[in-house]
Amino acid sequence: MNNTSTLPRTSTKPLAAAEKVYPIALDLREETEKSRKLASPIVEKLAEQGLFRMALPKFLGGIEDNPVETLNVYELLSSAEASVAWITWNNHLACTFGRYLNKEDMKKVYGDPMHVYANSTRPEGFAKKVAGGYMVSGRWTLVSGCELADWFVLRCLVTSDENPATLGPGAVLKLVFLPKKQVKIIDTWSVGGLRGTGSHDIEVEETFVPENLAVGFEDDVPLKTPYSRxxxxxxxxxxxxxxxxxxxxxxxxxxxxxxxxxxxxxxxxxxxxxxxxxxxxxxxxxxxxxxxxxxxxxxxxxxxxxxxxxxxxxxxxxxxxxxxxxxxxxxxxxxxxxxxxxxxxxxxxxxxxxxxxxxxxxxxxxxxxxxxxxxxxxxxxxxxxxxxxxxxx
Structure with a gap:
């Protein structure tokens, strides 16, 4: 990098971590582009440096500090390779949704420091209300980093005798947490820009999700911190x-x-x-x-x-x-x-x-x-x- 547009140097951990990823992201740009997903060494370095977990509470490796730090990370990584920043940003969102889980469920979903996450806030799936939870099915588009992910957070329209079967007034939406074994990836990401994000379609067929792993934006946030607010x-x-x-x-x-x-x-x-x-x-x-x-x-x-x-x-x-x-x-x-x-x-x-x-x-x-x-x-x-x-x- 030259000095024409350098971020102000700080001692904050996230930016220092991103600086370790930057040269790898730059060196492996062509591999990322060709494979349509982040090169494995980049993924490993991002996970090792905790950059997939910035939105989590501290006990799970999050920063719980001024989110301007995350902006510095995204800017630096994007200046090397936009797809690297994009996947880091998407993981931040997927981890943000964890604020609606109780502490034990957060540990279940986010307990492995090397795990990667993907999400879709598009309500393209359906969650049928059943005893103890939901039966989930559907196909979601543009799920960035789906090939890398260990867990998915997917938004669904809740269906039952009481709820409308289509989006609109009165519709109930839930975000459901699913491990990768319950998700099928459909190769659709043939694009120009952001090719390295691997934003393929995914499909879920009649999969049970327990009540405690289905949350809504209107739900209470159990862990009260400035970051979770x-x-x-x-x-x-x-x-x-x-x-x-x-x-x-x-x-x-x-x-x-x-x-x-x-x-x-x-x-x-x-x-x-x-x-x-x-x-x-x-x-x-x-x-x-x-x-x-x-x-x-x-x-x-x-x-x-x-x-x-x-x-x-x-x-x-x-x-x-x-x-x-x-x-x-x-x-x-x-x-x-x-x-x-x-x-x-x-x-x-x-x-x-x-x-x-x-x-x-x-x-x-x-x-x-x-x-x-x-x-x-x-x-x-x-x-x-x-x-x-x-x-x-």
Missing amino acids: LPIGCINASGNGAMSLGLLRGALDELTQMCLERVTPGKNPDLRDRPAVQAALAKGNTILKSHRAELHRAVDALWKASVNGESFSDELLADIWSASCEAASASRAMITELFAVAGTSSLYTKFRMERIHRDIHGVLQHGIVQPHWMNQAGMAYAGLKPTAAMFGI
């Missing part, structure tokens, strides 16, 4: 924003390196001598630093409110939703500009710019940073009550 939706959005900034950081690093290496004799100006390149580097660095600062500020404010036991105002949450979506969209626009000014070199796979350009468009396809979240944030700023269910959950 953090709203799931906006924290997840902030991670997407941080990954997007990481890709921008990687693009700036790559273009800077290209400028240093591609110095040639002759009359034509070198890449670094072109005014468009110089302007883009200056603009990109300012966008990176300014959006990072606002994203971190907003998340830090939420963390302080949680530590102090304060309620979360809609405007406080809106700051995170807005900063996350804007960080993501600004990064995509700036990466597109960097891709353009780098000229035909951007087309070649030997340069990281080509994959970064693909990956940023993949990252922004996620529902957590779609434009309607800006509308929800704007409602809060306008004195209206945001209507999206996940705005404050």
Whole structure:
């Protein structure tokens, strides 16, 4: 890495751990791309460093500290290989859902420090109410890291004589925890961007899940900590924003390196001598630093409110939703500009710019940073009550 866009150095464990993963993620980019899943040494290093478990309580290896630390991790890993950051981010969400379990069930699901997790919040499965629990079946799409996962957390529509059989008013949804032996992977992930995430479809057929391993967002959280109080939706959005900034950081690093290496004799100006390149580097660095600062500020404010036991105002949450979506969209626009000014070199796979350009468009396809979240944030700023269910959950 060069110094054009380096994160502020801290002594926090998660960032130090990510720094150990960074060179491996960079070295094994092609293996990750070719196999459509993270290379095994990357997975092992992430697990060994505890980066799959950041959302868990401390007794299970979590950080229970300012979530800005997780944003630093996502940004650094994404600057090396977006798929590595994406799987780390997805594990954070899967571990976040563990807050609804009691302590013994948390140990059952999250007790092995080397385990990997996958999840889907899409309610594409069904959980039929039966004695002692649920009979689960269905097919879920876009389940990132499913080939790596030891446990899955999958959202289902609960069906019974009392509940509606379709999504809509009155529908009851549950997240169910399933070990990998109960899940079938269907190879569907033939894509360009984020190819290394291995986001295949999965299928579950008539599998019993006990009542204690089926939870809902409206359930009580047994373990009361500042981290477990953090709203799931906006924290997840902030991670997407941080990954997007990481890709921008990687693009700036790559273009800077290209400028240093591609110095040639002759009359034509070198890449670094072109005014468009110089302007883009200056603009990109300012966008990176300014959006990072606002994203971190907003998340830090939420963390302080949680530590102090304060309620979360809609405007406080809106700051995170807005900063996350804007960080993501600004990064995509700036990466597109960097891709353009780098000229035909951007087309070649030997340069990281080509994959970064693909990956940023993949990252922004996620529902957590779609434009309607800006509308929800704007409602809060306008004195209206945001209507999206996940705005404050």
